[in-house]
Amino acid sequence: MTSANEIVDSHTTGVDGLYAPFELKSLHLRNRFAMAPMTRQFSPEGVPGEDVAEYYRRRAAGGVGLIITEGTYIPDPAAGESPRVPRIYGKDSLSGWRRVVDAVHAAGGAIVPQLWHVGVTRGERPDLNPEVPSVSPSGRTLDGDPLGHELSSADLDQLRQWYVDAAVDAQRVGFDGLELHGAHGYLLDQFMWERTNLRSDSYGGSIASRSKFPAEVVAAIREAVGPDFAIIYRFSQWKSNSYRARLAQTPAELEQVLTPLVDAGVDILHASTRRHWLPAFEDLAGPDGVLGLAGWTKKVTGVPTITVGSIGLDSEFTTALRTADGTAGVADIDKLLQQYERAEFDLAAVGRALISDPEWVNKLRAGRTDEFVPYDNTYRQTLH
Template sequence: MTQTNISTEPIFKSFNSEKLSLSNRTVMAPMTRGFSPGGVPGEDVAAYYRRRAENEVGLIVTEGTGINHPSSVSGDSIPLFHGEKSLEGWAEVVKQVHQAGGKIVPQLWHVGMTRSEGDLPNEEASPVGPSGLTLDGEKVTEPMTEEEVVALVDAYAQAAADAKRLGFDGIEIHGAHGYLIDQFLWENTNHRTDRYGGDLAGRTQFAVEIVEACRREVGPEFPIIFRFSQWKMNDFQAKLAHNSDELNRLLQPLVEAGVDIFHCSTRRFWEPEFEGSELNLAGWTKKLTGKPVISVGSVGLDGEFTSFSGANTTSLDGLIKKLDNEEFDLVAIGRSLLMDPEWVKKVHDGRADDLLPFNKEALQKLY
């Protein structure tokens, strides 16, 4: 590893916002694992999250969990966030994390048009999206009716209410990477002419209504995190916003709807988002909204996660400087924490030489 030459203190300052307090600035990034047969997280999943809480992770964001809709996920081992058995499994996860002194939020997810016809767990369910288009523009199904859109908003709200009832510390709404909410946000996949389409404000309407509906269910004090990205799984150069003015038009309706924290997904946290400024996407989001932000993207590693090949450890100096400059408030760590549940504690203890490089075989196991 390239040694970290400056104090790691900025990573381990406590975080206190209006609705969320954390012991430090670290977040476990949401990472699809697929170890929940029948959509039910078991004891191994609870232990997996508990190990991160025991080793000083400030906030755990779960892997994406399917909301109550037949085509919300692709795969029979992706955890669901509805149904008695799945929710009982998540209740145990919350219990284990809290016993270890951690905090945890579920990521509420619908994959939209990235699902293929015939995918499990509901083979008969067709993928749904704003215009029935895949990320590559192929028309697969008919556009959702307004009634179907409203029903999906209600499904997110139900999940939010269940999260609060189960004792989670907030929720994260997955609006990134080309999944359902992002398909509404992106002009390439949203060709609607009703109130859910058209200009940037119209394309934001679905996300706004989801946040508003979740807020009604959970009340004013429960944290709502919204994750978004420019890039899509099929297009790393895609843009929702080409400049800061467009980004502001995207974000302000979400602020007004009730988002407390933005989780700004990039592939490399150190890259500037727009020409003429060193700010990354999280930095711009904080500047424009005044809200706390989470940055993410290849933290501590020398290769982007989108290749999911191996990656070596690197110095944390650049990350620490950006945190210390208050460009962003929290930092999400993905593959490093997937590989090593003790990563945060090792950094805190100054054991940089003990940090593990990422090995893609880690995807097949719950460390």
């Protein structure tokens, strides 16, 4: 296996490129590394405390250009299931986020919140607001079983407004932009996916129709926050119940899925994968056949992209994040550099490697790769 030190020597241009500044609207980043959003439930009653501020500050001090926070619930009482997940509404939660933002800025980083609504994956008996039924486009789980409340037209109007309220509060708190969580089978993704969107109105049916509500959310947020506040949209092909699920079977379908979001005001697309280096459409031949999901996203939309998925580690998150004894060893970034040199992405989101090693970005740049800390799930279970 090639060492990261050897990568620095043999791909100097690529490594230097990852440390080049990136600027887009309200985002002014010192390099191309982002911290991927990772939920760990360290915010009792939805309020991020001083320990959360210190957690994010350490990663900013360790060299990360952009912090994307863990998912944070929008004001809908049915947004999520855990009282320990932070919220992006309410005086105490917003005050907590202001402390987080100030700490990250003082360390030289930028930060955006991830606005999150889990939809039907909240289940039947959530710990948070159990008296409130879970909601979804068609009252169906990811497996297709009936559950919860199908959103009416009036419900969609209110839901859209809750997203706007969260976005406006994020801007007021001082965040540098925002990310919408539209991946992994959560609410916005449930509208996109034909298995969970069985609606017969204008929000269901074709790919374009299934993209309509997420695009309306983006457009409403854009109108509320103005033209210069950066909007990132995270999407994925896979769902939490199926890693083989696909929103788009072909690049043409991917373009149909994403174009309405871009037209509505999305500035950056965050293409969530488990292994960033895998081809997005593996049956395609020719030079484009090697493109990952971020690469295809950039090709069909023309907007900047974020790549993510096991960067710096030798196993995907399912085996090293969700299991109690999960571990992952240090890996080189050869493939990441190759993708960057092919202009497949603009930002690289690092996840578990930053949980175990807050200084990962600075260590890579300084060639201190022998000091990288392998991932162990005990790091996820303690806030440090």
